[in-house]
Every structure is written in structure tokens, then in C-alpha cells.
Amino acid sequence: MFTRRIGVLTSGGDCPGLNAVLRGVTKAAEKLDWQVIGFRDGFEGLLPPSQFVILDRATTAGIMQQGGTILGTTNKGHFVAKLGSGEKTMIPTDVVDRARATLEELGIEGLIVIGGDGSLTTALQLFNLGFPIIGVPKTIDNDIEATAMTFGFYSAVSCVTDALDRLHSTAASHKRAMVLEVMGRHAGWIALHGGISGGADVILIPEIPFEWEKVAQAVRQRDAEGYQSTMIVVAEGARPRDGMQHYQQIHRGEYRLGGVGEIVAREVAERTGKETRYCILGHLQRGGAPGPLDRILATRFGVKAVSLIEEGNFGRMVSYQHYEIQDVSIAEAVHRLRVVDTGNQLIETARAVDISFGD
Numbered sequence: 001m002f003t004r005r006i007g008v009l010t011s012g013g014d015c016p017g018l019n020a021v022l023r024g025v026t027k028a029a030e031k032l033d034w035q036v037i038g039f040r041d042g043f044e045g046l047l048p049p050s051q052f053v054i055l056d057r058a059t060t061a062g063i064m065q066q067g068g069t070i071l072g073t074t075n076k077g078h079f080v081a082k083l084g085s086g087e088k089t090m091i092p093t094d095v096v097d098r099a100r101a102t103l104e105e106l107g108i109e110g111l112i113v114i115g116g117d118g119s120l121t122t123a124l125q126l127f128n129l130g131f132p133i134i135g136v137p138k139t140i141d142n143d144i145e146a147t148a149m150t151f152g153f154y155s156a157v158s159c160v161t162d163a164l165d166r167l168h169s170t171a172a173s174h175k176r177a178m179v180l181e182v183m184g185r186h187a188g189w190i191a192l193h194g195g196i197s198g199g200a201d202v203i204l205i206p207e208i209p210f211e212w213e214k215v216a217q218a219v220r221q222r223d224a225e226g227y228q229s230t231m232i233v234v235a236e237g238a239r240p241r242d243g244m245q246h247y248q249q250i251h252r253g254e255y256r257l258g259g260v261g262e263i264v265a266r267e268v269a270e271r272t273g274k275e276t277r278y279c280i281l282g283h284l285q286r287g288g289a290p291g292p293l294d295r296i297l298a299t300r301f302g303v304k305a306v307s308l309i310e311e312g313n314f315g316r317m318v319s320y321q322h323y324e325i326q327d328v329s330i331a332e333a334v335h336r337l338r339v340v341d342t343g344n345q346l347i348e349t350a351r352a353v354d355i356s357f358g359d
Contacts, residue, residue, distance in 0.1 A: 024302025164198025181261025184235030210358025
């Protein structure tokens with residue numbers, strides 16, 4: 001008979017590996033005689049009438065290999081504490097009070113929040129208001145500074161690699177340039193890793209503003225050398241030198257970053273005369289089963305989160321550093337993006353194998 005209870009929720013965008021964290025939390029908690037309560041649809045599940053499910057070995061059996069999250073998630077609702085890049089807002093007092101009442105009523109002694117920078121910003125506010133919070137970092141962009149790696153990243157990279165493998169053959173058959181737009185608003189890790197592993201010839205990332213003529217020159221150079229197709233990977237947040245990131249209107253008055261792939265394809269075609277096509281991977285990078293590395297990392301994160309609750313060490317976020325699972329304060333973790341250093345060894349490796357960054 002369990003005498004103590006842990007709560008857990010998944011918040012923000014979905015990501016391969018979320019279910020592996022839930023499984024890790026549940027199995028580690030049961031060994032320590034904690035019962036696990038999973039709140040549905042992110043922080044919204046904390047509000048009365050609270051929506052939750054009891055997680056145990058039966059309900060989490062076989063979920064590690066599943067994409068998405070069995071608890072559901074959202075990046076909207078009553079608990080949004082970050083609007084856009086760096087813009088923060090306070091959670092309303094009545095919302096905080098209702099959530100606190102739910103945790104007290106259910107006897108939750110520790111709440112594990114699995115989410116990215118925005119969700120962890122909310123978690124930090126709740127911790128500062130007395131909630132027993134533990135954070136688990138989640139983002140396919142791999143852009144949280146306080147951890148060397150986040151689960152979901154390599155699954156997204158695998159998706160990019162597979163897409164490039166498929167595009168290579170059609171590009172070669174038609175002697176085309178192919179542009180693949182991938183996720184990465186402020187950090188180009190997916191484009192960089194995916195581009196290298198998928199044999200891209202040009203990689204455009206937010207950290208290195210590019211020049212149109214340099215991109216066109218790279219395409220023309222390949223043609224001159226007898227390589228009649230060119231593969232270009234562009235992160236959604238990439239921008240030309242002296243230019244802006246590209247946004248698309250998705251609803252009346254609402255804009256979302258993206259669409260740069262189409263612009264790159266058009267510019268390359270106009271400047272080189274080469275037939276060019278573009279493809280946007282979009283949410284394909286978020287879906288599907290997590291790869292082996294992400295399953296292992298997610299499990300280790302879940303186990304560490306339970307350990308921190310058992311120790312009563314709240315206000316911490318689990319972190320992967322130097323091949324070990326450690327922890328840092330949530331305050332230290334949020335609002336610090338991990339972007340690609342232009343002197344990064346991986347950048348040097350890419351340049352050494354003739355990959356152009358358009359600079």
C-alpha cells in the first residue's frame with residue numbers, strides 16, 4: 001500500500017521520449033513506495049475538476065517505444081508564463097490557488113514537470129510560490145544551456161537524416177537542388193547534425209547569417225565539379241546577412257516562424273538557373289518512436305527526478321553533463337539558450353568536408 005504520492009505532467013510541444021520518462025518515473029517511484037499521479041494535458045490537469053490518471057507498471061507497460069505522450073500536452077491555457085522569446089508574464093493568483101488546492105487534496109508531495117524553456121519558466125514560478133517542483137528538460141532543439149543533451153533530439157536528427165537519404169535519389173535523378181527546411185528557431189543543432197549525417201552540401205543555421213550569393217556559388221561550384229545535384233538544409237530560424245527571420249501568417253493576426261525553405265529555393269533557382277525544389281519536414285520531426293539514445297536518456301532523467309523528490313531536493317532540474325545525470329537549479333536552467341558556437345568543432349568538421357554555411 002502506497003503512503004506517498006508523486007505527480008507528473010508533460011507540457012509544451014510533444015517530443016519522442018516523453019513516454020519513456022513517464023515509464024522511468026513510475027518504475028523508480030514504485031520501488032520507493034511512491035504512487036504516481038499523471039496529470040492530463042499539462043498544467044491544465046491541475047485545475048479542478050482535475051484530470052489525472054494513476055500511473056503504474058500496468059498503465060506504463062509498452063509505452064517506452066511510443067511517440068507523443070499518453071498524458072497529453074498543451075502549450076496554451078492558464079499557465080503560460082512565457083510569451084515568445086524572453087517575454088514573461090505572471091500566472092494569475094486564482095489559478096495558482098486552484099492548482100495548489102488540487103495537489104493538497106491529492107496528497108502530492110512532489111510534482112515532476114517535463115517540458116521545455118516555457119514550461120520550466122512556469123515551473124519556476126510555481127516553485128517560487130511554494131510548490132514542490134522538479135524539472136525534466138524536453139526539447140528536440142537541444143537548446144537548453146544547462147544540459148548537454150535533451151531527449152528527442154537524436155530522434156529528430158534521425159528524421160532529418162532519413163529525409164535527406166530519400167531526397168538524394170530524386171535530386172540526382174532530376175539534376176536538381178533540393179532544399180530541406182527543418183526545425184530550429186534560435187539554435188541550429190538539428191540542421192547541423194542532420195545535415196552532416198545526411199550528406200548535405202549547404203547548411204544554413206540561425207547562428208551564421210548567410211549571403212545569397214555564397215549559397216548560389218556553392219551550387220554553381222558543385223555543378224562545375226560534375227556533381228549535378230545539391231542538398232541544402234536550412235533551419236527555420238536561419239536568416240540572410242542584413243535580413244530578418246521569416247514568419248508566416250497562420251491565422252488572423254497570428255504569425256509563426258517558418259517558410260524560409262521556399263525562399264531559399266526561389267533564390268537559388270533565380271541566381272543559378274538550376275531547377276530547385278523544397279520540402280518542409282515540420283512536425284514529422286516530433287513524431288514517431290524515439291530512438292535508442294533518447295529512450296535511455298529519458299529513462300535516466302525519470303529515475304533521477306524521482307531520486308530528487310525522495311531527497312526533498314526541490315527546485316532542481318535534471319541535467320546530462322559529462323555522460324552523467326546530474327541536477328541544476330531550475331532558475332539556472334531557464335532563459336539560457338544553448339546555441340551553436342561558430343567555433344564549434346562540428347562546424348569545423350563540416351567545413352573540412354566542403355559543407356558551405358553560406359558565409
